Amino acid sequence: MLKIAITPAPRKDLFHISNVMLDFRSLLSRATRPNLAPSNASAICYVQALKLTCLTLGGLGMVGLGGCSVARSGNPTNLPEAVSPQTKGQLEVRANGEDFVRDGFTSKDGWNITFDHLYVGLAEVTALQTDPPFDPDGDTVPQVTAALEQSEAVVVDLVNDASPTTALVATFDKAQSGRYNALGWRVVPAPGGPSAGQSLQLVGQASKDSETLEFSLDWDQSYQYLCGDFIGDQRKGILKQGDRTDLEATFHFDHLFGDGEAPPEDAINQDALGFAPLAALADQGNVTLNRSELQAQLSPEDFTQLETAIAGLAHVGEGHCQQVTAIAPTPEVQP
Amino acid sequence: MRPTQAAHGIGIGLSSLGLWSSLLGLPAQGHGTQIDYQVTPSVNVVAQYESGDAMAQAQVAVFAPDNPQTPWQTGLTDAAGRFQFSPAPSQSGNWEVQVRQAGHGSLITIPIAANGSVEPLPQSGLSPVHKLLMMGLGLWGLLGTGLYFSNRPRAQPQPNPEPTTVKA
Structure with missing residues (x-):
């Protein structure tokens, strides 16, 4: 079980593949559009944070968001609670x-x-x-x-x-x-x-x-x-x-x-x-x-x-x- | 293959060329040649080292969603580290592109939807929106805290209470 924060390893020989592009304008716009649809967990964080902001001057809202992040950091791999017993x-x-x-x-x-x-x-x-x-x-x-x-x-x-x-x-x-x-x-x-x-x-x-x-x-x-x-x-x-x-x-x-x-x-x-x-x-x-x-x-x-x-x-x-x-x-x- | 605006434009131009040939009495089927065309969405991949240097002439393997074991297409990047391929429209899902050179390699996953468009992978880290929201809330909290203390009435000094004497 991996339970601790992750940072990139020191690597100077790495390369990355970037700039995935489509030739057509409509496809390009979709390809480069940022992912605005948050996951369910993120959405919950947002709602909680906004409520807290309204009620407690926003500072507590940041804490709420931080709480969400901390909760995720506690299980960085998001391991499922129980893996299917199927033996394949x-x-x-x-x-x-x-x-x-x-x-x-x-x-x-x-x-x-x-x-x-x-x-x-x-x-x-x-x-x-x-x-x-x-x-x-x-x-x-x-x-x-x-x-x-x-x-x-x-x-x-x-x-x-x-x-x-x-x-x-x-x-x-x-x-x-x-x-x-x-x-x-x-x-x-x-x-x-x-x-x-x-x-x-x-x-x-x-x-x-x-x-x-x-x-x-x-x-x-x-x-x-x-x-x-x-x-x-x-x-x-x-x-x-x-x-x-x-x-x-x-x-x-x-x-x-x-x-x-x-x-x-x-x-x-x-x-x-x-x-x-x-x-x-x-x-x-x-x-x-x-x-x-x-x-x-x-x-x-x-x-x-x-x-x-x-x-x-x-x-x-x-x-x-x-x-x-x-x-x-x-x-x-x-x- | 899904036609696009670009495809229609090219098609009109070629049709016009055929019409003029008939009017001038030139043989339209001179040597039996035929040129067909298809316009397909293509994906351009650019591979470079962390230093920014292009991965020129690197080995590329493209894997289709239905067969991640055997490359659907192989090739080499150009001098600028670029490689282009046209995913089969019938195979939606995660296309994978592996680029390797001199003992170094990386792989990128490109989710292609059924309509041929690219769907961004869901981000499992903090999204830009999430980060921006956290920054905004932090600033809002600082401002609110400052206003709260700036408007708070100063406490008036209270006289010392009389000592209480408890009589037995």
């Missing part, structure tokens, strides 16, 4: 670190990076049917018509659990058929296992020229995301009766290290930290650091860039996500 098919949610993680890649500053493990802790995985389709780039709240949720935390290794390219995170065997066009999840510290206490753990090697470094980077920050429809070669989340489908939580690690195959002026490289600032912290061929050590040893600018890049890892294929703020305090983890 199977839906899987899978995690993907892309080829960068499985096959290795060259960072923007020329380091060849390969991973032994890349652990991610995931919880509150929520598959949503929304109507109208949720737009993660817009300032909107998803209107949910059906929802599936797995609340417990799962840790996946994006390198070794991938079968063949994605790792299983959640399975919903009795999913209501329809279009699952939104996906939410939290990145949380692992409750146990090799990455206990860490929401992200990157383990691998980086080499450049004749130098090879072993790295193990721990990150214990929590995040929460709400994403739109999957964007990729195939469409996902379309569940027909008696069939199965999947959704994908995709992590773009080129946003962290950059892409040596892209031009330096490309946004992906302008925004990424690269590996050189981490290599500079190596101690006897090892870069083994946690978040607080990274904050202490990196320059403030580099650490901010690292934080921003990690927060922006989450995608759905090539589609975007909103980062939900006001994460609850990280729970105590017993390793």
Whole structure:
């Protein structure tokens, strides 16, 4: 259940599709007309506000409207009270670190990076049917018509659990058929296992020229995301009766290290930290650091860039996500 | 296909051309060619990066309401990031346009009504009207509060009451 306010995730590589226009004048006027028909809830707000304005000098009317907004913020996804018990098919949610993680890649500053493990802790995985389709780039709240949720935390290794390219995170065997066009999840510290206490753990090697470094980077920050429809070669989340489908939580690690195959002026490289600032912290061929050590040893600018890049890892294929703020305090983890 | 004013105008012009050909004795069916036309509502999509740069030559896939799995039309944007398509009038509902380039992608939903017009999607956030109303109420409240206190009679100082003595 998503209960907290939503703000756009830091993304500088985004684009948007705009200016939907029709060629004919009459259609153009309809296409660009603002939506003046409020929803029932909004209409109720308006009536309440006007009554309060008449009775209490308007100031209280603003409070009334605010009350309406607060009530909606309390349930930002407008989840239905009870989802139909119809059991129509199977839906899987899978995690993907892309080829960068499985096959290795060259960072923007020329380091060849390969991973032994890349652990991610995931919880509150929520598959949503929304109507109208949720737009993660817009300032909107998803209107949910059906929802599936797995609340417990799962840790996946994006390198070794991938079968063949994605790792299983959640399975919903009795999913209501329809279009699952939104996906939410939290990145949380692992409750146990090799990455206990860490929401992200990157383990691998980086080499450049004749130098090879072993790295193990721990990150214990929590995040929460709400994403739109999957964007990729195939469409996902379309569940027909008696069939199965999947959704994908995709992590773009080129946003962290950059892409040596892209031009330096490309946004992906302008925004990424690269590996050189981490290599500079190596101690006897090892870069083994946690978040607080990274904050202490990196320059403030580099650490901010690292934080921003990690927060922006989450995608759905090539589609975007909103980062939900006001994460609850990280729970105590017993390793 | 629903005729429009523009369609009628073009049709009249072509009919006139055919009439003049007959009067001049020219063969009206010279090489058996025929040009038909249809005027259809079309949708122009402009795709650009957040920086404002156009998504030139980006992959476009258009999905019709009755088949969101298989593209109804595919193509590329032009140098300005534009792409145009004409939705089938027989398929009303949510048309989806997906634009992708170099690992980045986005999707827009265009609700087409049965008459071919675009119906704005209901907004789930605060609408401009809602925001404007909230601003207006805030100003109204400030004004009312100010007037209330400005017209309020000043309280007159009251003499201290005599101490009450309770006798047993």
